[in-house]
Structures are given as C-alpha cells and as structure tokens.
Amino acid sequence: MGVRTWLAGWPVYRQLTGTDPLGRGTAAKSAGSDALTPRTDSADSVARSICPYCAVGCGQRVYVSGGKVTQIEGDPDSPISRGRLCPKGAASKTLVTSELRQQRVLYRRPYGTDWEELDLSTAMEMIADRVLAARDATWEDVDDEGRPLHRTMGIASLGGATLDNEENYLIKKLFTAMGALQIENQARI
Structure with missing residues (x-):
C-alpha cells in the first residue's frame, strides 16, 4: 500500500x-x-398522528414496516410543531413498542404480596363497584342549611399527560357527572 x-x-x-x-x-x-440509509426508507406506510404526552398537540409521523412501528418523528407539515418534538415526544415510540409495556390486567389483593392476572371485564366490574360504593358512602345532597350540593368528596381524579385532550375532556365530564369536585390534571400541576 x-x-x-x-x-x-x-x-x-x-x-x-x-x-x-x-x-x-x-x-x-x-x-x-x-452506505447508511435513513430508518424511514424501509417503511411500508406513514401515518400522521399527534404526540400523546401533553396538551400542545405536536404533529408526528409514524413509520410502519411489516405491521410494526419502526420510527416516530416530528411532522414538518404540522403548523404547531413544524417537525420538532420534545425529548418525550421523540421517544414516544417506546410507549407503543416497549417490551416492558403491560399487555394484561394485574391485580394485587389487599395485604397481598403477589400480582394475579384478571380478565378485563372482571377488572372493569371491580372498578365500577368500588366507584359506586365510594360515591354512595360520601354523597352530600344538601349542606347544613338545606342548600343543594349534589356532590361527593370521596372521589377525585388526577389525569395524566399520556392521555390526549379528548380523553382528558371525557374523563372530566364523567367525574363531573358523578358529582366529583377534585378533578385535576398533571399538565396543570
């Protein structure tokens, strides 16, 4: 040489x-x-989505190959984010594809030490029964002077930033309809 x-x-x-x-x-x-090529070149399709983490609503492009999400990037056509994502939004692929993501309902009985699997319908029935019991036990129809209250102080909601605006709106409406007053969201705290 x-x-x-x-x-x-x-x-x-x-x-x-x-x-x-x-x-x-x-x-x-x-x-x-x-010899390097972009990870997005091998995608079969591209879906447009919204980042699920906060109320900003940054646009995302979700690249799918072989029926699996291969990459999530900012959408340059989004008037909100113009192709930019915060660190959480840029890492949102792990929200969908992480091997640590729970795929089944786990329940630990009171004073129990082990988790057990439940089917979804059983878990939903348990939650509904407990919400109704808490509401009935703490319902306040009127105050001491006879003024109408129609509320419960035994139920509260703390929403999370992994839900989108529509889901948080529906949760707020549900808890308000049940008479709950303490309704808050992580994005405001």
Missing part, C-alpha cells in the same frame, strides 16, 4: 486535493457513512 493510497482514506487529504475544499460534502464521507 503506497503513501498516496493511505492518504486517500484520510478526510483532510480528500478535502485539500478534491473538489470539496470546505469539507462539507464528499470529503467528509467515509465508506461506512456512504
């Missing part, structure tokens, strides 16, 4: 002797970087 062949692999030599004197194009590329 000659000196000239050895120097040809050095980016500074390519920059000084080639057609790219500023080193911003071909002089800066190596064989390895030349």
Whole structure:
C-alpha cells in the first residue's frame, strides 16, 4: 500500500486535493457513512398522528414496516410543531413498542404480596363497584342549611399527560357527572 493510497482514506487529504475544499460534502464521507440509509426508507406506510404526552398537540409521523412501528418523528407539515418534538415526544415510540409495556390486567389483593392476572371485564366490574360504593358512602345532597350540593368528596381524579385532550375532556365530564369536585390534571400541576 503506497503513501498516496493511505492518504486517500484520510478526510483532510480528500478535502485539500478534491473538489470539496470546505469539507462539507464528499470529503467528509467515509465508506461506512456512504452506505447508511435513513430508518424511514424501509417503511411500508406513514401515518400522521399527534404526540400523546401533553396538551400542545405536536404533529408526528409514524413509520410502519411489516405491521410494526419502526420510527416516530416530528411532522414538518404540522403548523404547531413544524417537525420538532420534545425529548418525550421523540421517544414516544417506546410507549407503543416497549417490551416492558403491560399487555394484561394485574391485580394485587389487599395485604397481598403477589400480582394475579384478571380478565378485563372482571377488572372493569371491580372498578365500577368500588366507584359506586365510594360515591354512595360520601354523597352530600344538601349542606347544613338545606342548600343543594349534589356532590361527593370521596372521589377525585388526577389525569395524566399520556392521555390526549379528548380523553382528558371525557374523563372530566364523567367525574363531573358523578358529582366529583377534585378533578385535576398533571399538565396543570
């Protein structure tokens, strides 16, 4: 291997002797970087979505390949975020694809030490029964002077930022209809 062949692999030599004197194009590329392709090139389809984490509503492009989400990036056509995502939004792929994501209902009995699996309908019935029992036990129809209250102080809601605006709106309406007053959201705290 000659000196000239050895120097040809050095980016500074390519920059000084080639057609790219500023080193911003071909002089800066190596064989390895030349072979790289974007992760989004192999996607079968692209779906537009909204980031689920906060109330801003940044646009996302969800790249799908083989029926699985392969990449989530900011949508440059979004008038809200113009292609930018915060660190949580940029990492939202893990919300969908993480192997640590729970896929079944787990229940731990009072004073229990182990989790047990429940089917969804059983868990929903248990939750509904407990909500209704708490509402009935703490319902206040009128105050001491006879003024109508129609409320319960035994139920509260703390919404999370992983829900979108529509879901948080429906949760607020549900808890208000049940008579709850303490309704808050993580995004406001």
